Amino acid sequence: MTTSDTVEHATRRGGLAGAARTRLHQLLALASLLVIAGFFSAASPFFLTYGNFTAILFSTVVIGTLAVGTTLVIVSGGIDLSLGTGMALCAVVAGVLMVDLGLPLAVGVPAAILFGGLIGLVNGLNVTLLGIPPFIATLAMMLVAGGLALVLSNSAPIYFTDVPGYLDISTGNLVPGVDFPNAVLILLVAAVVAGLVLSRTVLGRHTYSVGSNEAATALSGVDVRRVKIAVYVIAGLFTGLAGILISARLGSAQPATGMGYELQAIAAVVIGGTSLSGGRGSVVGTLIGALIISVLNNGLQIMSIPQEWQNVILGCVILVAVYADMLRRRRA
Amino acid sequence: MTTSDTVEHATRRGGLAGAARTRLHQLLALASLLVIAGFFSAASPFFLTYGNFTAILFSTVVIGTLAVGTTLVIVSGGIDLSLGTGMALCAVVAGVLMVDLGLPLAVGVPAAILFGGLIGLVNGLNVTLLGIPPFIATLAMMLVAGGLALVLSNSAPIYFTDVPGYLDISTGNLVPGVDFPNAVLILLVAAVVAGLVLSRTVLGRHTYSVGSNEAATALSGVDVRRVKIAVYVIAGLFTGLAGILISARLGSAQPATGMGYELQAIAAVVIGGTSLSGGRGSVVGTLIGALIISVLNNGLQIMSIPQEWQNVILGCVILVAVYADMLRRRRA
Amino acid sequence: MGGTAHSSTDLFPPLLDVSEVTKSFPGVRALAGMRLDLRHGEVLALVGENGAGKSTLMRLLSGVDQPDTGRFLLDGREIRPSGPGHARSLGIGIIHQEFALVPDLTVAQNLFLGREPRRWRWFVDRRALDRRAAELVDELGLPLDPDAPVGALSVAHQQLVEIAKALSHRPRVLIMDEPTAALDADEVEALHALIRRFSGPNTGVIYISHRMDEIRRIADRITVIRDGRYVATRAVSTTSTDEVVSLMVGRAVPTSPAAPPARRRRPGPVVLSVRGLSTRELLRDVSFDLHRGEILGFAGLMGAGRTETARALVGADPVTGGTIAVRGRPVRIRNPAEAAALGVGYLSEDRKRLGLLLDHDVGTNITLSALASHFATAGVVRRRAARAAAQRYVRALGVRTPSLDRPVQHLSGGNQQKVVLARWLARDCDVLIVDEPTRGVDVGAKEEIHQLLEGLADEGTAVIVISSELSEVLRLADRVVVMSEGRVTGVLPAAEASQEAIMRYATLRPENTGTPPPEGPPANQHRAATAPQAEPEHGRRSRP
Amino acid sequence: GPGWGHDHELPHIAIVSKGFQHQFWQAVKRGAEEEAERQGAGVTFMGPSTEQDIEAQLNMLTNAIARQPDAIGLAALDSRATEPLLRQAEEAGIPVIAFDSGVDSEIPVTTVATDNRAAAALAAEHLAGLLGGTGTVGLVVHDQTSGSGVDRRDGFLDWMRDNAPGITVLDPRYGGGDQLVSADITKALLAAHPDLDGLYASNEGSALGVLRGVTESGREDLVVVGFDSGRAQLDAVRDGTLAGAVTQDPLDMGRQLVLAGLAAMDGEELPASVDTGFHWYDARTVDAPHLAGVLYQ
Ligand SMILES: Nc1ncnc2c1ncn2[C@@H]1O[C@H](COP(=O)(O)OP(=O)(O)OP(=O)(O)O)[C@@H](O)[C@H]1O
Ligand SMILES: Nc1ncnc2c1ncn2[C@@H]1O[C@H](COP(=O)(O)OP(=O)(O)OP(=O)(O)O)[C@@H](O)[C@H]1O
Numbered sequence A, B: 001m002t003t004s005d006t007v008e009h010a011t012r013r014g015g016l017a018g019a020a021r022t023r024l025h026q027l028l029a030l031a032s033l034l035v036i037a038g039f040f041s042a043a044s045p046f047f048l049t050y051g052n053f054t055a056i057l058f059s060t061v062v063i064g065t066l067a068v069g070t071t072l073v074i075v076s077g078g079i080d081l082s083l084g085t086g087m088a089l090c091a092v093v094a095g096v097l098m099v100d101l102g103l104p105l106a107v108g109v110p111a112a113i114l115f116g117g118l119i120g121l122v123n124g125l126n127v128t129l130l131g132i133p134p135f136i137a138t139l140a141m142m143l144v145a146g147g148l149a150l151v152l153s154n155s156a157p158i159y160f161t162d163v164p165g166y167l168d169i170s171t172g173n174l175v176p177g178v179d180f181p182n183a184v185l186i187l188l189v190a191a192v193v194a195g196l197v198l199s200r201t202v203l204g205r206h207t208y209s210v211g212s213n214e215a216a217t218a219l220s221g222v223d224v225r226r227v228k229i230a231v232y233v234i235a236g237l238f239t240g241l242a243g244i245l246i247s248a249r250l251g252s253a254q255p256a257t258g259m260g261y262e263l264q265a266i267a268a269v270v271i272g273g274t275s276l277s278g279g280r281g282s283v284v285g286t287l288i289g290a291l292i293i294s295v296l297n298n299g300l301q302i303m304s305i306p307q308e309w310q311n312v313i314l315g316c317v318i319l320v321a322v323y324a325d326m327l328r329r330r331r332a
Numbered sequence C: 001m002g003g004t005a006h007s008s009t010d011l012f013p014p015l016l017d018v019s020e021v022t023k024s025f026p027g028v029r030a031l032a033g034m035r036l037d038l039r040h041g042e043v044l045a046l047v048g049e050n051g052a053g054k055s056t057l058m059r060l061l062s063g064v065d066q067p068d069t070g071r072f073l074l075d076g077r078e079i080r081p082s083g084p085g086h087a088r089s090l091g092i093g094i095i096h097q098e099f100a101l102v103p104d105l106t107v108a109q110n111l112f113l114g115r116e117p118r119r120w121r122w123f124v125d126r127r128a129l130d131r132r133a134a135e136l137v138d139e140l141g142l143p144l145d146p147d148a149p150v151g152a153l154s155v156a157h158q159q160l161v162e163i164a165k166a167l168s169h170r171p172r173v174l175i176m177d178e179p180t181a182a183l184d185a186d187e188v189e190a191l192h193a194l195i196r197r198f199s200g201p202n203t204g205v206i207y208i209s210h211r212m213d214e215i216r217r218i219a220d221r222i223t224v225i226r227d228g229r230y231v232a233t234r235a236v237s238t239t240s241t242d243e244v245v246s247l248m249v250g251r252a253v254p255t256s257p258a259a260p261p262a263r264r265r266r267p268g269p270v271v272l273s274v275r276g277l278s279t280r281e282l283l284r285d286v287s288f289d290l291h292r293g294e295i296l297g298f299a300g301l302m303g304a305g306r307t308e309t310a311r312a313l314v315g316a317d318p319v320t321g322g323t324i325a326v327r328g329r330p331v332r333i334r335n336p337a338e339a340a341a342l343g344v345g346y347l348s349e350d351r352k353r354l355g356l357l358l359d360h361d362v363g364t365n366i367t368l369s370a371l372a373s374h375f376a377t378a379g380v381v382r383r384r385a386a387r388a389a390a391q392r393y394v395r396a397l398g399v400r401t402p403s404l405d406r407p408v409q410h411l412s413g414g415n416q417q418k419v420v421l422a423r424w425l426a427r428d429c430d431v432l433i434v435d436e437p438t439r440g441v442d443v444g445a446k447e448e449i450h451q452l453l454e455g456l457a458d459e460g461t462a463v464i465v466i467s468s469e470l471s472e473v474l475r476l477a478d479r480v481v482v483m484s485e486g487r488v489t490g491v492l493p494a495a496e497a498s499q500e501a502i503m504r505y506a507t508l509r510p511e512n513t514g515t516p517p518p519e520g521p522p523a524n525q526h527r528a529a530t531a532p533q534a535e536p537e538h539g540r541r542s543r544p
Numbered sequence D: 001g002p003g004w005g006h007d008h009e010l011p012h013i014a015i016v017s018k019g020f021q022h023q024f025w026q027a028v029k030r031g032a033e034e035e036a037e038r039q040g041a042g043v044t045f046m047g048p049s050t051e052q053d054i055e056a057q058l059n060m061l062t063n064a065i066a067r068q069p070d071a072i073g074l075a076a077l078d079s080r081a082t083e084p085l086l087r088q089a090e091e092a093g094i095p096v097i098a099f100d101s102g103v104d105s106e107i108p109v110t111t112v113a114t115d116n117r118a119a120a121a122l123a124a125e126h127l128a129g130l131l132g133g134t135g136t137v138g139l140v141v142h143d144q145t146s147g148s149g150v151d152r153r154d155g156f157l158d159w160m161r162d163n164a165p166g167i168t169v170l171d172p173r174y175g176g177g178d179q180l181v182s183a184d185i186t187k188a189l190l191a192a193h194p195d196l197d198g199l200y201a202s203n204e205g206s207a208l209g210v211l212r213g214v215t216e217s218g219r220e221d222l223v224v225v226g227f228d229s230g231r232a233q234l235d236a237v238r239d240g241t242l243a244g245a246v247t248q249d250p251l252d253m254g255r256q257l258v259l260a261g262l263a264a265m266d267g268e269e270l271p272a273s274v275d276t277g278f279h280w281y282d283a284r285t286v287d288a289p290h291l292a293g294v295l296y297q
């Protein structure tokens, strides 16, 4: 559309109230998701099976967890590049605590998640106290965390084979016999929590506000610093959780795995309709965004499209999906 | 600093004029660069040698070229994630044209660079006509270009061994005998051009305006769409140039080399003092930012710091460097 | 002066006593020993030229900035507002001159931002929030939908939200920094009614405005500030507008006669003719003609669609119907760039959101529109020429700035307004549409701007003045287009234009009335005849 | 610790590898450091984080030369790209020892390497044997462009094409050596080809990923052969989920590299190439003494 619409949008978009707007937009994203899934179901008999269904959900878990956590950061107008390596570091920390130090599950898991929160805290302080742009602050953290993961693990994976019950965190089934991995349940629960924080709490409200107009929010007497620190800490906690989930699935903490995950997570958030300039977005949208990505990956694999073509198609579909959304959103 | 200072800072910084401010800030970034270089010179006898000096410059060329090109995009408030894989694709295209089709240098090189411009054009149209957020539009392009690079090259490197003079583009020396790689000269020339465009031309001024307040710029009778398309095309042309430079250095077009370069390039831009929210920045700053990164990499390796520690230190130094800048900038 | 004001007050300390306040910004001394005292139950008007330091003082009182020196006494007790929240808890409420609203939040959410009613400590009690927002809006009788996102409201509506926000926590000292700048006559009346209702024996209002008539109506006393210094305090009853103005500017200046006969201008052929312009939202079949060298006023109540008309005209908003002819040639304008290329410029009513490049310097802001057409050869900026021109306009419009290189965000509101105006003067269009051109501009500067617009018209530029200040419209316009609910309900020649006549058309419910054909004798017969030969002569300047 | 600006007295070998994070390279590093310790020499070891970072490797090699070591060990990601730098090293009088994969250049005084293709062929041979020469097999390869990825893929494909007419080979999938990605690819592969009988994974990360995918989709009947060792793969071989794997001998590679380096700086005559070999191991042989030194944890 012409730039004049950019002008116009700033104001017209208002036609709908924030909440309602977001809700609507989720439906639209959902529509894209269903269209894509529908296509694959038609194209391959193997796509629409319960086994593959859980496979897709399972493959969404790690990116999904990271994406949900970072949604708050992005809504507040920030960004977090330290998700990927931060996750690896948390996984390694979990390994050090439970394998090397032999701490019990009940201690090690919370500790590793809290460690993620610590990473987030450092990011938050760098952004607020030192006033370093989020991109740089978290880029630096990305490098530091990646390095520390290697240092703490002597660049070798740490295996959880001897930590009873650890693997079940991801791969076990709550209802024995019913093949539905716990990791998926955990993601859903975590997403619900994040969703409530963002949509129902004062913190969430202020997160939108800061992302939309930081100065005005400050003038209204909101402690913007506190809000920002909080969202980075939350993102950090989710990073920690992701570290637990991935290492529990792989059965080991892989110090070198994680780089690059941050971009996928951010992509999921943006595809889910959260604006990188802040002030708008939702956790549900993010989940849908993450699902769109993994459905595409899975479907293309199943149709055994030559892999070099898969990225090409993935890219085009993302474009189309987002564009379709925008069109419908404008109609709305 | 309380958030009322966010208001404060906005104003403090105002103490200095826009242009003067940027110029000053470049000096500050330069200071960080010198401090770091000074440290390494003291720490290792091998750092401050002509050979190593050119080595550092040489290792800056590719990231530097990408960063300079994308500076305009970022100043205009956009972002370009397709730099890395776009570069790979352009390199492959160069290979296809000159090796497979046997076209002469004089045709192949410009063609490959123009192809980069084409990638940029597509990005620009997606952002303006379709109104897709730059992050997504270029993320999609990143995937598409990466895939196409593999497709066009059958996932195998294309060697330029039989293209006379191609390697000299990067590794040759303009002044025979004097060991100063052409690639560095090319980067400098390209940077000067980009710098002039940004600081002296109408397009450049409008780029700043769009980045600062798009709606206001549009209402002031500036064709914002044109400006945006132009900056993406320019970034694309630099992507093409980078593709030439890297393939001429490696002696081959590596279809898979490029992913990840975009983040480094963006980092260089931001470390150079260009704000990701647009409206402020400079090419000189970007060059310095790129140099800071490669000096760090080089110095740490020369001191043979264990590799897992190198990233940790790199991260911390970036933090400190940027923070120091901000302090000095506030003083100013 | 103020001293006597002090001693003359009763034994009780004043509600608010401000003394010896200084505040400096790099390069500027915004306040130098400023003082004032606000008595219980009074409305104190604070007046001064643009850049005098009014807003700065209020930012100190409301805790946004901290003073370099100075003392605030509330009921004799010293207060040091450390932040906006703190000031609020001390009982100081403020309506900032530049909005402090969050566009992506709804009206209700904005009203209670930072003090949301809570449930279980962490959660927003949305039911309570909605209820209290609704109550507040009703109680104040404001035409606001609590669920509408603020970003979609017109400037005027946003101003109402600010007012509601400030009143909502029952402050003892209510600061209003140019609250009526965006309001039309009725709105101002409504606001004043609110203020009277608000003020009781234990409260006080500091009222900043550049509109003397208003001040005379609402205020009890007037404190004058000049160059950051206290000048004098007068009781409204015992002073005259002329005295106040001369105190403001430091010399005697006769305020201009209400409406000098603009008839002397001899409007030429039709430059712009609009027929049946409609938009999806609001506009229905808007038609009018604009003549060379004419000033066409647009009057109407808030939300009447004047801004929308302008935006649709220059292609900022999509139109759903209608034709536009420039110099007799039918044109399709898809965006403001094309409008500018045709010599049609639009100066937005919302200088902050849709006008200024806040973080850029004065020079850049002034030359933005004309850069390509006037200050560049082969796409390369002629920097000296641009700078010189910018310097010229700064002098011509008397923009108060230490230098061209100062970021506009640090200029006072009025001076910012002059900067955006200068931007279009530099582009010298055939048709210039100015939306609320003197919003937040002091009397002196306002007069300058008025003369400037008249000068433009005399030189042959066709000017459209959208204003919510009837006096302004009456002062400037050769003809007045009155709009109501997105339709043109009347076009009055200056002779017939009066407050009453305009209000009558402005409050007309357009449903039954068709749009009256554009009047103004020269219009119809001239258009066909004169447009052709008029065309080249007008085309000259604006061809890029 | 070792590396923090090493001791300038000792003879110093700068090793530029293809990577440093993977277990394989860590094992090479360990082998080299142990041998250096024994011989009273110093080594520094660095490598790019992925096998695509050819430019990064060139920069590392440049920096290594700048430090004027007594010898350089190089595992070139793209041998032709390194040619100019090798010449620089030669001019500087620094002997270069190629390792892991050959460098087609006359400059390296010797090459300490194993044949990836032959190793992959051995894996194919065993897989074919385990399947009785019939069935459908798939590949999950760690990389589609790097030398090791291509050789380990093509070695497998070529052997199957030439020697196992009864076996259908699906086109390769690429998981970037990332366990998670490889696992999800495997599950998709299994969903699309329920008839699949065997899988081949081209490095440690891929192998572990494949095993994950197989277990998660409950197809323990599948015959999986892997590549490289590492504790997880050894355990998998022991409990039978992994039928077997081909491993190279990175520890020995590191040792030989150092020995060759020391010999080279003393100007000794060296054989054109030193083969560090590769070995097949399965549940039967995994704990056999002759492999004890080969299989790294
Ligand atoms: N944050 C700031 N940084 C630098 N200078 C400032 C800042 N805020 C205000 N100033 C300067 O202080 C002076 C007073 O500004 P202020 O906004 O108080 O004027 P004002 O009386 O409100 O004018 P107006 O009637 O136009 O609003 C002006 O010269 C302005 O440029
Ligand atoms: N800048 C704007 N951008 C988009 N829509 C606007 C803008 N300003 C107003 N609107 C919408 O158009 C409606 C008509 O308001 P508009 O501003 O055009 O009326 P107006 O006659 O100019 O009165 P005022 O300008 O005083 O609000 C407003 O109610 C608002 O919803």
Ligand SMILES: [Mg+2]
Pocket: C054, C055, C056, C097, C177, C412, C413
């Ligand atoms: Mg003011």
Ligand SMILES: [Mg+2]
Pocket: C154, C306, C307, C308, C349, C435, C466
């Ligand atoms: Mg208006």
